[in-house]
Amino acid sequence: MKLFFDENLGTALPESVQALRVCRATCVVHIWRDLINDEGKSVDDLTWMRFAAENSYMAISADTAILDSESERQTLIEAGLGVVFLTSGTEYAADVMAWILRRREWLKTLYDSEPRPFAWRTSLRGRARRDPRV
Secondary structure, three states: OEEEEOHHHOOHHHHHHHHHHHOOOOOEEEEHHHHEOOOOOEOOHHHHHHHHHHOOOEEEEOOOHHHHOHHHHHHHHHHOOEEEEEOOOOOOHHHHHHHHHHOHHHHHHHHHHOOOOEEEEEOOOOOOEEOOOO
16 A cells, blocks of 8 residues: 655654554555655645656545645546545644554555545544545
C-alpha cells in the first residue's frame, strides 16, 4: 500500500507513519515535502494530486475543500486518484497514526480493490462514507 499525505495533516505525521514499516505494516509513504518547488514552497493541490495518481499512491488529506472546487475535483477524477478525507480529529499526529493502525485493513482493501477515482470521507472515530461526486 502506497500512501501520500497531504501537507494539511502536518509535518509530524509522515515521519510517524514511516514507523509503520518497523511494525511490519506494508506501507510506503510519500512525504509532501519531497514536492517542494524551486522557491521553497509546497506545490499546489493539482500538482500533488497528479503526482500521487501517476505514482499509484492513495492520498490521505484533511482538505475536503478539494471536493468543493470544480477544478480540483475534476483533476482528482481525471487523474484517477483515490483519496480518503479525514473530516475531524487531525490535530495530533498520534491520533491519526492510531487511526491508520486501526483502519489498516480497510485502507489496504481500498488501495487494492476500490476502482479509482474515489473519495471517502471519515472522522477518526466515525464511519466512512463514499463521496458521490467522485
